[in-house]
Amino acid sequence: MEKINVLIIGGGASGLQAAISAKTNHPDKSVVVVRKEDKVLVPCGIPYIFGSLHTSDKNILPDKMLTDIGVEIKIAEVTGVDVEKNFCTLANKEKLYFDKLIFATGSIPTIPKWLKGGDLENVFYIPKDKQYLDEMFIKLKPLKKVITIGAGFIGVEMSDEMNKAGWDVTLVELESSILSRAFDKEFGDKAEELLKSRGVKVITNKGVKEIIGKDGKVSKVILSTGEELEADAVVLSLGYVPNTELAKKSGIELNKFGFIKTCEYMRVDNCSTDIFAVGDCAEKRDFLTRKINTTMLASTACAEARVAGMSLYELSPCKSFSGTIAIYDTAIGDTAFGTAGIIEAKAKEEHFSVVVGSFTGMDKHPGTLEGMHEQTVKLIVAADCGMIIGGEVYGGSSVGELTNSIGFLIQSHANIKTLLTAQIGTHPLLTGSPAAYPLIKAAEIVAKKLKC
Amino acid sequence: MEKINVLIIGGGASGLQAAISAKTNHPDKSVVVVRKEDKVLVPCGIPYIFGSLHTSDKNILPDKMLTDIGVEIKIAEVTGVDVEKNFCTLANKEKLYFDKLIFATGSIPTIPKWLKGGDLENVFYIPKDKQYLDEMFIKLKPLKKVITIGAGFIGVEMSDEMNKAGWDVTLVELESSILSRAFDKEFGDKAEELLKSRGVKVITNKGVKEIIGKDGKVSKVILSTGEELEADAVVLSLGYVPNTELAKKSGIELNKFGFIKTCEYMRVDNCSTDIFAVGDCAEKRDFLTRKINTTMLASTACAEARVAGMSLYELSPCKSFSGTIAIYDTAIGDTAFGTAGIIEAKAKEEHFSVVVGSFTGMDKHPGTLEGMHEQTVKLIVAADCGMIIGGEVYGGSSVGELTNSIGFLIQSHANIKTLLTAQIGTHPLLTGSPAAYPLIKAAEIVAKKLKC
Numbered sequence: 001m002e003k004i005n006v007l008i009i010g011g012g013a014s015g016l017q018a019a020i021s022a023k024t025n026h027p028d029k030s031v032v033v034v035r036k037e038d039k040v041l042v043p044c045g046i047p048y049i050f051g052s053l054h055t056s057d058k059n060i061l062p063d064k065m066l067t068d069i070g071v072e073i074k075i076a077e078v079t080g081v082d083v084e085k086n087f088c089t090l091a092n093k094e095k096l097y098f099d100k101l102i103f104a105t106g107s108i109p110t111i112p113k114w115l116k117g118g119d120l121e122n123v124f125y126i127p128k129d130k131q132y133l134d135e136m137f138i139k140l141k142p143l144k145k146v147i148t149i150g151a152g153f154i155g156v157e158m159s160d161e162m163n164k165a166g167w168d169v170t171l172v173e174l175e176s177s178i179l180s181r182a183f184d185k186e187f188g189d190k191a192e193e194l195l196k197s198r199g200v201k202v203i204t205n206k207g208v209k210e211i212i213g214k215d216g217k218v219s220k221v222i223l224s225t226g227e228e229l230e231a232d233a234v235v236l237s238l239g240y241v242p243n244t245e246l247a248k249k250s251g252i253e254l255n256k257f258g259f260i261k262t263c264e265y266m267r268v269d270n271c272s273t274d275i276f277a278v279g280d281c282a283e284k285r286d287f288l289t290r291k292i293n294t295t296m297l298a299s300t301a302c303a304e305a306r307v308a309g310m311s312l313y314e315l316s317p318c319k320s321f322s323g324t325i326a327i328y329d330t331a332i333g334d335t336a337f338g339t340a341g342i343i344e345a346k347a348k349e350e351h352f353s354v355v356v357g358s359f360t361g362m363d364k365h366p367g368t369l370e371g372m373h374e375q376t377v378k379l380i381v382a383a384d385c386g387m388i389i390g391g392e393v394y395g396g397s398s399v400g401e402l403t404n405s406i407g408f409l410i411q412s413h414a415n416i417k418t419l420l421t422a423q424i425g426t427h428p429l430l431t432g433s434p435a436a437y438p439l440i441k442a443a444e445i446v447a448k449k450l451k452c
Numbered sequence: 453m454e455k456i457n458v459l460i461i462g463g464g465a466s467g468l469q470a471a472i473s474a475k476t477n478h479p480d481k482s483v484v485v486v487r488k489e490d491k492v493l494v495p496c497g498i499p500y501i502f503g504s505l506h507t508s509d510k511n512i513l514p515d516k517m518l519t520d521i522g523v524e525i526k527i528a529e530v531t532g533v534d535v536e537k538n539f540c541t542l543a544n545k546e547k548l549y550f551d552k553l554i555f556a557t558g559s560i561p562t563i564p565k566w567l568k569g570g571d572l573e574n575v576f577y578i579p580k581d582k583q584y585l586d587e588m589f590i591k592l593k594p595l596k597k598v599i600t601i602g603a604g605f606i607g608v609e610m611s612d613e614m615n616k617a618g619w620d621v622t623l624v625e626l627e628s629s630i631l632s633r634a635f636d637k638e639f640g641d642k643a644e645e646l647l648k649s650r651g652v653k654v655i656t657n658k659g660v661k662e663i664i665g666k667d668g669k670v671s672k673v674i675l676s677t678g679e680e681l682e683a684d685a686v687v688l689s690l691g692y693v694p695n696t697e698l699a700k701k702s703g704i705e706l707n708k709f710g711f712i713k714t715c716e717y718m719r720v721d722n723c724s725t726d727i728f729a730v731g732d733c734a735e736k737r738d739f740l741t742r743k744i745n746t747t748m749l750a751s752t753a754c755a756e757a758r759v760a761g762m763s764l765y766e767l768s769p770c771k772s773f774s775g776t777i778a779i780y781d782t783a784i785g786d787t788a789f790g791t792a793g794i795i796e797a798k799a800k801e802e803h804f805s806v807v808v809g810s811f812t813g814m815d816k817h818p819g820t821l822e823g824m825h826e827q828t829v830k831l832i833v834a835a836d837c838g839m840i841i842g843g844e845v846y847g848g849s850s851v852g853e854l855t856n857s858i859g860f861l862i863q864s865h866a867n868i869k870t871l872l873t874a875q876i877g878t879h880p881l882l883t884g885s886p887a888a889y890p891l892i893k894a895a896e897i898v899a900k901k902l903k904c
Contacts, residue, residue, distance in 0.1 A: 013886055013887060016887050017886070020887065024896065024900070042817060042818045042885065044817075044879060044880050045817065045818050045821075045880045048821065048880055048881075052821060052822065053820060053821070058818060058820035059818050059820070065887070065888070297877075298878065298886045299875065299877055299878040299886040299889075300875055301886070302886035302887050302889075303873060303874065303876070303886075306872060306892075307873050310872065310873075316869075318869050318870075318873075320873065321873060322875075324875070325875045327876060327877030328879070329877050329878075329879040329882050329883070330879060331881040331882060336881070336882055338877060338882075340877060365497065366494045366510060366511050366512070368510035368511070369497075369500065369504060369505070370504065396849075397849055397850060397881070397882060398850050398852060398853045399882060400850060400853075400877065400878070400879050400881075400882025400883040401850045401853035401854040401856075402853040402856075405853060405856050405857045407874075407876060407877060408857055408864075408866075408874070409860060409864075411870070411874060411875065412860075412861075412864045412866060412870070414860075414864065415770075417770050420758060420762065421755060421758060421759050421762075421770075421771055421772065421773060421774070422755065422859075422863060423751065423752055423755045423776070423777045423859060423863065424751050424755070424779060424859060425749075425751055425779030425780045425781050425790060425791075425792060425852065425856055426496065426751040426852070427496060427780070427781040427782060427783060427788075427852050428494070428496050428500055429788070429849070429852075430788055430790075430849060430851060430853075431852040431853065433494065434465055434750045434751040434753070434754035434755075435465060435468050435469040435472065437754075440758075444476065448476070
């Protein structure tokens with residue numbers, strides 16, 4: 001078989017983006033994506049399958065994005081990689097030779113082996129697997145009481161969407177507030193309040209001890225306090241781990257969390273410069289703490305994939321990956337939450353001396369306009385130099401892009417003072433008012449504290 | 453009377469913001485706003501009075517924003533300013549002595565003296581004057597056919613809101629596309645198409661020659677081509693001029709467009725360092741061309757007012773005003789348009805060598821989600837150095853904040869390459885997908901052209 005110039009293993013968000021970047025930056029090179037799945041799900045869209053979308057068929061990453069630009073898709077399972085002789089072996093023994101290889105094998109749900117009853121019927125996980133989720137959806141349909149365990153983004157969105165679709169949902173979280181890795185407690189409490197007002201029962205500060213079955217099917221969940229919750233089904237969303245079995249057995253070095261060790265150009269540390277890894281399977285460092293980071297986000301994965309795609313055949317110092325900022329959002333009904341960089345609690349834990357400022361205003365002006373939503377911006381700023389290192393936002397549907405603004409400020413190492421004189425655009429229907437724009441008002445509060 | 457520490461003339465957006473900044477930065481100083489109006493309108497909300505809001509009473513800048521922090525409001529007309537002896541004279545001959553004075557006298561509509569029939573009954577302007585607009589609204593109510601002249605933001609928004617409220621509206625514009633100062637033609641054409649689909653008749657490439665009256669009231673509008681349009685009322689929105697009569701007669705130097713000459717700290721050029729001017733009445737330079745700029749925006753006005761408020765008693769080189777970026781948005785129904793910095797046509801006119809890139813995607817993902825809106829981002833980039841100097845956006849309600857992201861990139865002198873590796877946050881309900889986020893895709897297109 002002819003040698004492939006750029007071979008990418010995995011067709012999720014990072015694989016897709018790596019292929020697009022590889023091909024658009026190197027139009028003369030052949031680019032092939034090899035993946036197991038016939039159809040690939042939009043990862044962040046998965047919770048919406050169970051509510052707003054009604055079916056996984058509306059949540060498919062279009063192959064057209066690849067085939068239109070000349071990327072070839074091969075549906076097959078890679079069973080081995082020879083990173084020295086530059087070839088992959090497929091399940092059918094076929095060999096694919098390559099110049100450059102990108103691992104984009106993604107992640108799989110964390111399966112808590114310690115959890116008794118975790119193997120009962122109607123205990124579900126949320127893998128990025130269409131067939132599994134389609135079967136899960138069918139099995140869930142006749143059931144009523146669902147316990148979701150783990151209140152990260154996926155757990156919260158699944159709970160809200162399933163509640164919306166008519167299931168009786170109870171969300172259980174070990175921490176004292178939901179979404180606690182991404183938001184400070186005041187934001188988590190707001191999200192919890194909102195979820196409750198929409199009908200989701202929320203239990204915090206309690207773990208799950210055991211799932212009890214009857215005739216092999218889920219019947220009860222026992223909490224760490226001994227309390228019992230009746231249940232027809234359990235959805236576990238306890239996070240994800242990198243899918244790096246293939247890499248490991250190919251002799252690639254993993255870090256202590258199981259991620260493929262990579263550099264800032266996404267090249268695999270213990271290989272030749274032909275082997276790359278991007279997305280959930282690849283090692284990432286925190287932009288601020290510079291520690292190994294385990295946050296997995298499709299958006300970060302795509303940024304890494306763009307870096308890899310541009311760095312395959314030549315490097316540029318201005319095109320390296322700067323570390324994970326962790327910018328993400330969620331929505332509960334018409335209320336959205338966004339976060340970028342570090343939160344206050346984490347900053348303190350990591351020994352950053354910070355000053356914070358919050359301001360609550362409106363996302364339209366005057367506030368009498370229909371559809372106006374309250375908007376809160378909190379900024380986390382380094383006390384000694386004024387560098388903006390984090391932001392959290394609560395508001396209406398403009399929160400996603402507002403959070404990205406904060407993300408750009410963090411990435412440009414902006415000083416809080418730049419916001420004091422910054423120009424913004426405002427419009428009655430689209431933003432807060434120019435004299436009470438929450439991002440700038442929050443900056444003013446921080447600046448005042450810094451001066452005192 | 454006791455001496456006032458900081459006196460501000462004018463209670464519009466810039467006066468309000470100047471007072472807030474003066475007081476919050478100098479809590480021990482007395483701050484007084486003197487203004488003619490009993491109630492002040494939210495300037496950008498004015499078009500919505502005639503449609504969505506139904507009344508000007510829902511479009512009032514709350515005095516509470518000032519009184520809550522200890523700013524005093526004085527309703528009075530200033531008839532003279534002695535900029536050497538530091539006092540103002542009011543219409544009732546009272547004198548107000550001050551340490552520092554900020555002119556925030558705003559702007560008034562351009563009245564085309566050359567236009568025959570401009571003084572007929574039912575010819576209206578759009579001043580920021582509650583009483584005038586309330587009377588205009590009452591007079592308009594029984595009328596049917598309205599001709600709006602001038603397709604800038606206010607003309608477009610007035611036309612759309614009045615059409616929405618049931619008037620038969622025809623918008624007339626001399627240029628070949630609407631919103632042509634703020635957007636390149638492809639965006640203006642989209643806005644025109646949208647306005648038409650909503651029922652507004654749009655005539656471009658034609659000027660207005662004369663307004664014909666019958667019994668002293670508007671009956672027809674004659675276009676430059678000789679065409680006649682039947683009309684019950686005419687709304688002229690031909691821009692605004694700075695309201696600087698008071699400044700002029702107080703001996704303050706104005707520039708050739710009638711703005712008060714100021715420096716980057718908003719201090720008036722030919723006065724002592726006690727006299728400031730901000731907002732529509734103050735001179736502004738373009739961030740990029742460095743030419744005198746005549747763009748008037750409440751948001752820019754507020755940025756200038758913040759600078760003045762911080763610079764009253766001491767200066768800081770990191771708190772000066774950097775020149776007008778001109779970031780603004782408008783919305784037609786659920787479609788929004790945003791612009792920041794320079795547009796392509798203007799860049800070429802001003803001898804910037806530029807490369808542009810446009811990408812059209814979606815503002816939600818997957819695109820099957822309800823409420824998904826197409827989203828286009830166009831970037832204008834300096835060809836020799838890659839600096840981002842402008843952006844235009846078309847999409848749904850997240851356009852305002854997305855435009856502000858581009859504004860921050862321009863203000864931080866960001867290079868287009870920084871977007872190639874930039875991290876963003878994405879969410880199904882809030883943004884485009886990570887692999888097809890229009891801002892980054894547009895940047896990739898520009899970068900590719902720059903490389904070729």
